[in-house]
Amino acid sequence: MTQEERRGLTPAALITDGSSLVYILDSELEEGLFQLACSCSVVLYCGVAPLQKVGMVALVKKRTADKTLAIGDGATASDVSMIPMEDVGVGISGQEDRQAVMASDSAMRQFRFLDLLLLVHGHWNYQRIGYMVLYSFYRNAVSCMHIDIQPILGVRAC
Numbered sequence: 431m432t433q434e435e436r437r438g439l440t441p442a443a444l445i446t447d448g449s450s451l452v453y454i455l456d457s458e459l460e461e462g463l464f465q466l467a468c469s470c471s472v473v474l475y476c477g478v479a480p481l482q483k484v485g486m487v488a489l490v491k492k493r494t495a496d497k498t499l500a501i502g503d504g505a506t507a508s509d510v511s512m513i514p515m516e517d518v519g520v521g522i523s524g525q526e527d528r529q530a531v532m533a534s535d536s537a538m539r540q541f542r543f544l545d546l547l548l549l550v551h552g553h554w555n556y557q558r559i560g561y562m563v564l565y566s567f568y569r570n571a572v573s574c575m576h577i578d579i580q581p582i583l584g585v586r587a588c
Contacts, residue, residue, distance in 0.1 A: 440579035444470045455485050464489055483512040487576040491515075501544070509533075520544065 444467055446454075454463050467473045467490075475486060490498055498514035502509025509530040513519035521534030522541055531537040538547055 443472040443474065444473045445476065446478075447476050448482055449488070450588070451478055451482045455482065455489075460489065464493055468494075475544045480511045483509075484515055487512060487515045500534075501541070502534065503541075520547065 454460060460580040465573055475483065478486075487498060487500070490496065497517040499518045499520065500509075500513045501520045501522065502513050509521075510533045513521065513530060513533045519534040519536070521528075521531035521537045523531045523539055536551070538545055540576065
């Protein structure tokens with residue numbers, strides 16, 4: 431059983447272009463597009479304008495609490511307006527303009543390094559949370575020990 435099947439998603443992709451989004455985003459079809467996008471495991475938008483990219487991000491962010499990822503190669507200026515709107519922005523550097531890389535949270539040389547980037551940052555985040563939990567336990571233990579030892583030593587609390 432795949433991860434998409436466990437989450438109830440059909441293993442399908444939704445691919446739309448900019449001319450289709452012109453008719454959908456400013457009409458009552460917006461809710462239908464959102465429901466369709468939520469039922470797919472992958473959603474791709476090709477050849478869309480900068481405002482359409484920002485509109486799709488706003489559509490997802492206002493209806494869900496899901497985290498969003500934007501990947502921009504900097505070939506067009508439309509990536510630059512989309513990347514800061516996302517929770518995680520990744521810029522791919524190359525021969526093109528480096529504006530998307532400058533606006534992103536992380537940068538990489540090639541698209542194939544994306545899985546490694548997410549794996550490493552996920553591992554680092556898991557480690558940081560583990561250290562924070564251990565620190566909290568240690569701090570609470572020391573503070574409780576301080577309270578329990580005071581009567582034994584005969585020290586009065588101020």
